Amino acid sequence: MDDEGNKERGVSDRWCLFVSYDEFIGVLMFKRSLVIGFLLVSTTCMYANPNIRGAEAAFKKGCDFFSKSNFQGAISQFSIAINEVPKASNAWAMRGRVHYSLSNYNASISDYTVAINIDPKVGDFYYFRAFAYASLGNANAALNDIRTAASLGHVDAKNQLAIYEAQQATMRAQQEADRKKTREFVNQTIQERFPGIKLS
Missing domain, CATH: 1.25.40.10 (Tetratricopeptide repeat domain)
Structure with a gap:
């Protein structure tokens, strides 16, 4: 045209x-x-x-x-x-x-x-x-x-998101490990004072 x-x-x-x-x-x-x-x-x-x-x-x-x-x-x-x-x-x-x-x-x-x-x-x-x-x-x-x-x-956004999600996964794993240690400590304390009783 x-x-x-x-x-x-x-x-x-x-x-x-x-x-x-x-x-x-x-x-x-x-x-x-x-x-x-x-x-x-x-x-x-x-x-x-x-x-x-x-x-x-x-x-x-x-x-x-x-x-x-x-x-x-x-x-x-x-x-x-x-x-x-x-x-x-x-x-x-x-x-x-x-x-x-x-x-x-x-x-x-x-x-x-x-x-x-x-x-x-x-x-x-x-x-x-x-x-x-x-x-x-x-x-x-x-x-x-x-x-x-x-x-x-967006490549940079993908990379940052992957890093963030990996950090979150690590944090969740650490939190679960901390909760497990706390349960074990409480169970041990209860066993020492009240033998035969155990928390779930």
């Missing part, structure tokens, strides 16, 4: 960025317990959006600021991208990561939640929201997000 046909349908390849999320690739480093990274994003769209170029430029600036630890500048640029294209889930998610880096955990959770509502099949969104929940001491919510991310194929 020619370009005129595309215009009539409201479709244009020039604006195929930031409308829906296809890939979310992160180069991650962990430093001082904070996730620091630079995300490369590719997206596709179906409908033309005249604001897309401004949103794309703002998103790239935000990523650049974030990689240089200019967190306030990053928040400003990601907010511009969001205002231009409210359905840009990756911009919401990146702003959530910046809030996390600033220890603004509730704001981080809020932004990740919006990103998840837009694109619920992206494991990264759940995985990084789990960090914010954990930082607030909400272990159950963090674990639920890790499990969801793992179910969506």
Whole structure:
């Protein structure tokens, strides 16, 4: 179909960025317990959006600021991208990561939640929201997000979940061993004082 046909349908390849999320690739480093990274994003769209170029430029600036630890500048640029294209889930998610880096955990959770509502099949969104929940001491919510991310194929989430479940199994085994020792001690004490009586 020619370009005129595309215009009539409201479709244009020039604006195929930031409308829906296809890939979310992160180069991650962990430093001082904070996730620091630079995300490369590719997206596709179906409908033309005249604001897309401004949103794309703002998103790239935000990523650049974030990689240089200019967190306030990053928040400003990601907010511009969001205002231009409210359905840009990756911009919401990146702003959530910046809030996390600033220890603004509730704001981080809020932004990740919006990103998840837009694109619920992206494991990264759940995985990084789990960090914010954990930082607030909400272990159950963090674990639920890790499990969801793992179910969506997130490799790091799968690994962490496997470690957690192994730790839980070890803890349960230790608790059972402790209970057994306690029963044996109580039985021994009772036998010494009341021969012939034994606890089940």
